[in-house]
Amino acid sequence: MLQLNEEDPCYEFRRARVNSLRTHLYFLDYEYEPSADGYDVTLVAQLSMDRLQMVEALCKHWEALPRTYKPHIVYADAEAQQFLSYALGSEVLSTRKNIGYHVVYKEGNFYPVNFLRNVGLQQVNTPYVFLTDIDFLPMFGLYPYLKKSIQVLNLDSSKKALVVPAFETQRYRITFPKTKAELLNMLDMGTLFTFRYHVWTKGHAPTNYGKWRTATTPYKVQWEPDFEPYIVVRKDIPEYDTRFVGFGWNKVSHIMELEAQGFEFVVLPNGFIVHMPHAPSFDIAKFRSSSQYRKCLKILKNEFVKDLGKRYSKVFDMECSESHLFKKNIFVKSIYDFLKSSF
Template sequence: MNDGRRRTLRFGHHHCNSTTLECHDIKSMIVEDSIMSTIDAISQACASKNWETEAAIMHTIQAKRSFSKRDVTMVAQFSVNRLGRFESARAVWAGPITVVIFLATHEDIIELQHYFEEPGKLALYDTITLTIVKPKYSLRTHLRYPINHLRNVGIQTASTDYIYVIDADFVPTSKLYDFASTKLVPLLEKADPPAAFVIPCVAIKVEYPGKYPDTIKELEPLMKSGMAYITDPRAGHGPTFTSLFMARTVFENAPFYEVCYESQWEPYYIVNRNAFHPYYDERFKNQGGDKQSHALLLNALGYKFLVLRDHFMYHMDHPKIKWTGDGLDQVGQRDYTYFVHYLPEMQKIFGSSLRWPRGCSRPLVQSFQRDLQGIGTM
C-alpha cells in the first residue's frame, strides 16, 4: 500500500475498489483465510443466483494446529443440519479432524453463517480443517447427496497417514483417539497383510434418559434392556457384533479380534491412507452401496479386518433419513447401484471370488461361528 500500512484482503475479493482505499504499489499483503470470510464470499455467490455465471465453489480452511503424519485423522462430511450433532464427536477426538460441509441449497449458507456467529462456535473449528462445498445448483446434481465425493475430499485434505472416516451422527468413545494414535498406528505400520481396524457401532433409542455409554461396561446393560441395539444387525454390521458379544470370554485379554468379510458389510474402520487408493467410488450418491463398495474393495485387495473390543461408536436412533434435495424420495431411480453396476465391474477386475474373505486367517471357522450365533451370551 502507498501509505505503508498493511491491509487484509478477504477470500473472494479480487481487487480493491472502495472509495476509501486505492490498491497500487502494493509492498506486502496479508490474505485472510478464515471461516467467516469464506462464508461471506460464498454468501455473495449464492445471493446472486445468476444461472449463467454461477460457479461451483470448494474452499478449504486449514486447521490452525499441525499434527504429526503418524497421527489419525477423523474425517466427517455432512450438510448444515448436522452441525450441532457433530459437536459431540468433535468433543471426544483430541487429534486431527477434517470436515466437509455440503451446501445443498442456496439458503444453507445463511444457516452456516448463523451457526458460526453463535458464541464459541468458531473456536470449535480452530483445530479442524474445514472444506465448504457449494455445487453449481443450475446443474441440479446437488439433488443427489454426493456422499462418497465428500468423503474423498475430506481424506485428501487430511495431513496424516492414518484415517478414520465417520458419519456426522456417530460419536466414538472418548478414549478411542488415544488408543488409535498410540496402539493402532504402530500395528498398521507393520501390518502384513494390510489391516483395517473396525469400530463397532450401535444405536441408542431416542427415549433413553440416561448418560450415553462410553465404555463396553456401560453399554452392556443398555443392550440387554433394548435401549441400545446393533446398527443394522443383518449384513450391514452383523459380522462386527457377532464376535463382539459372543466371544468376549474367549478373547478376554485381546484388544481386538478378527472377523471375516461378508457381502454387503459396511464397517467403519481406521486404516492407513493407502487403503483409499482408489478412493470411495463417487458414483454412489445418497444412501446405498457407498460404504459397502469400499469394504468390498479392501476385501478384494486382501485386507484383514480386526474389530476393537473396548471401543465403539454410537448414534441416536432416528426416523428414516431425509436426504437433501429430492434424496431417497426417488426410490428405484438411482443412477448407480451396488449389485447391478458395481459388483459386475469388480468381478471383471478381481474375479468371481472377490466376496470370499481373502484376508481372513480362518474363513471356514469364522463362517461356522456366524452360523452358531444363537448360542452366544453377553
Template sequence: HSGKYLCAAFREPASRVREVEEENRRIRLQLSQSQGPANQPADGNYGNQQWGASADTGPEDGDNTAEERNNHTECPRSPSVQKCELIHVACVCAGHNASRDVVTLVKSVLFHRRNPLHFHFITDTVAHRILRTLFQSWMVPSVQVSFYDADELKSEVSWIPNKHYSGIYGLMKLTLTKALPADLSKVIVLDTDITFATDIAELWGIFRKFTGEISQVIGLVENQSDWYLGNLWKNHKPWPALGRGFNTGVILLYLERLRRIGWEQMWRLTAERELMSMLSTSLADQDIFNAFIKQNPVLVHQLPCFWNVQLSDHTRSEQCYTEVSDLKVIHWNSPKKLRVKNKHVEFFRNLYLTFLEYDGNLLRRELFGCPSQANPESVRLQAALEELDEDDQCYDFRRERLTVHRVHLYFLQYEYTAAEDGTDVTLVAQLSMDRRTVVQLDMTHTKKALVVPAFETLRYRLSFPKSKAELLSMLDMGTLYTFRYHVWPKGHAPTDYAKWRTATTPYRVEWEADFEPYVVVRRDCPEYDQRFVGFGWNKVSHVLELDAQEFELTVLPNAFMVHMPHAPSFDISKFRSSFGYRNCLNTLKDEFHQDLSRKYGSAALKYLTAQRTA
C-alpha cells in the same frame, strides 16, 4: 433524481469545504511549481471534485464554488465495458478466516458478473492451498486464477511498524505494481470482507473516466468515519489525509500509470517521512495511501461512496444511499463484522448470508456470447455429460458420478504438529483420540481396516456411555441396540457382537456380503465410488474394495460408536418409495461388480457370487 444510478453529494459545512478547497489549491500550486508546466494536467483539477461535489462530475467543473457543486444533480451514465472484456481482480488473502471470507466475496462477484474474470491472489501457504483446491474443484467457466507468494513480498513492507490487526498482510497492497505481472495495466483491488450487490463490470468501467495521460492513477471512496479528522478521542493523532481521507477496501489501481510515475519509490518515501513522527501505522496500507494522496491529490479519482459502503464503527454509511437498492458494494470493515450498528444491518446481514450459503454449483454457467475459456478437464467432463442418455432412469446417478464436487478445505483453524513416527490420525466424529491401537497394530506398514463396532439408540436424548462396561449395561437394559439389528442385520453382523462383548484384544473378521462397518484406514486406501450417491451401497462398496485389496478387517475391542436418531433423508425416502430408484441401484451394483472384475481379475468373482446368493 430518478434512474438506476445514485448521485452522491456530501454537504459539509461551507467553512470546512472552503478550508479544504484552499488547502487543495495551495497543493496544486506547489505541485505546478515543483513539477513544471509540462507535468501539470491540462484541466488543472485534482481527483474529480471530491470535496462536496457530485462524485462523477466532469473535469470542466473543477473550479466551481462549493455551493454550485453541492447543487449539481446530473447523474452520470455508467461507463461502458466491452462485451467479453477481461476484468482483473486482486486480493491479499492469508489464513483460514480470510479464505472463508474471500469465498463469499467471490460468490457475490460471480453471481452478478457478465464478463470473464481473472483473480489475482497474494496468499500465504494456508490460503494458497485452500483457494487453489477450491477453484480447481469449482471449475467455473471464464474464470482464471493466479497466485503470488506473500512470503516473497514480506521484505518489501516488513520494515513498517503496523498496529492494525491485519499485520504485515495489511500492507501488501502497496506492493502490487511489483507483485502482479508487468504487462497487467489495470486491476480492481478488494479487501476480503467485501460483498458485491451489482456487476463488477460497472466498477471496472470507471477506469475509462480516469483523466489525463498520467494524472489519475488511483480510484478510491472517501472514508466514511471521522478517523482522519482526528476528533474521535482526546489526543487522537491520525496519519495525514485530505479531509476525511480515503478507504482502501475498494481500490482501482491503474498499474501502468503507477509504474510510469515511480510508485514504489514514491510510497516508500512517503512512509519513511511520516514514520519519523508517527512511528507506526494504525490502519496499515490505508495510512500510507492517504499520506501519499495528501501530497499528490491530482493522482486520485474519487469514486461514488456506494462503491464502498463501510459498515464500521463511527461511520456515516447511511449517507451513501437513499434506498438499499442503490447499493453497489458493502464493506464489513470492522472486527465486529456482522454485529455492526446500522439501521439497515438486517438487510446487509441477509445479503452476506445469502452468498455465504449460496450453492456454488449454480455459478458454473457459461457466459453467453463469449469464447469459452474452460480448462481441458472441464471440456472433457462436459463431453462425457453430453454422451449420457437423459431418458435413462439412472441418469441422475450417472451424471453425479461425472460431476466434479466443489471442495472447501480447513474452514476451522487448528494447531497441528505431525507425529515423527508417521502414526497421524484424522479425527472423525466417531473416533475419540484416547484409544491408539493405531501404533500397536503397526498400521503404517500394514494394510488394516480397523472396525469400530456400531450401536444405536431410539432415544433423542441419551447419556453417552463413557466406557465399554457402561455400554454393555445399556445394551442389556435395552437402552442401546446393535446397529440396525431390526431392519438390516447383515450390514454389521460380521462384526460378531457376541465375541466383542468379552474381547480384550483386536480380532480379525472375514468379509461377508453387504458388510458396511465404520472403519479407520490409512489415507492411501481406495476412495468411495461416486456412482453410489444418495442412499444405498456407498459403505458396502467401499468395504468390498478394501477386502479386494487385501486389507485385514480388524475389530477394535474397546472402541464403539452410537448412532443417534434423526429425520429420514430425502434420498432414503426415495429409496423406500420408488421402485425405479431401487431398480437403478441394482443396475449400478451390477456395473460396479463388472468394473471390480476387470480391475482385480478372477479374485473378484467371489463378490459377485456372494451378492447373488445373499
C-alpha cells in the same frame, strides 16, 4: 470418459457422478502440527446442514491436544453463511483451529455422499484416518485408543482395517456410556442396540458382536457381502466410488474394494461408537418411495461388482438384497416412530 444417454432410465444417477461440484477447502482457518509419534489419526465425516448440531457434540467426544484435533468435516450445502454463523458463535468450535472444514456446493437431485468423503480423505495430513459418519459419537478416549491400536497392530506395514464396533440408540436423550462395561449394561437394558440390528443385520454382522462382548484382544473377521463397518486405515487407501449418490451402497462398495485388495478386518475390543437418532434423510425417503430409485441402485451395484471383478481379477457372488432392506425399513420406521413418541 463416461458417455451419458438421456434416454437411460438411470440418467440422473449417472449425471450426478460426473457433475463438477464447486468446493471451498478449509473454509475456516486451519492449523495442525504433526504428532511426533507418527501414529496420528484424523476423523473424517461429511454432513448436510440439517446435521449441523452434531459437529459440536462430535468435537466434545473426539478429544485430543488442542493442536492435534484434526477432524475433517465436509459440508454439502449452499448455506455456507449459516455454517459460518454457527461455528463462530459456538464456544467449542470458535476456539478450534485444528478442524478442517470443507464446503461443497450441492447441485442436482442427489446427495453426493462419496464425493464428500473423497474431499475429506484427500485433505488428510496424518498417516491414518478414521472413516465415520456425522451421526456417530465416539466413546470418550477413542482418539488415544486408536493411536495406540495403530501402533500395536502395525498398520504402517500391513493391509489392515481396524473395525470400530457401531451401536445405536433410539432415544434422543441418554447418558452416554463411558466404558465398555456401561455400554454392555445398556445393551442388556435395551437402551442401546447393535447398529441397524432391526433394519439391516448384514451391514455389521461380520463384526461378531457376541464375540466382542467378552473380547479383550483384537480379533480378525471375514468380509461378507454388504459389510459396511466404520474403520481406521492408512490414508493411502482407494477413494470412494462416486457412482453411488444418495442412499445405498456408498460404504459397502468401499469396503468391498478393500477386500479385493487383500485387506484384513480386525475388530477392536475396547472401542465403540454410538449412532444418535435423527429424522430420515431425503434420499432414504426417495429410496423407500421410488421403485425406479431402487432399480437404478441395483443396476449401479451390479455394474460396480462387474467393474471391480475386472480390475482385481476376482469373482464376487452377490445376491440382490435391496428389496429386503426396503420391506424391513417400512416396518422399522413404524417401530422407530412409536419409540420416539414414548420418550
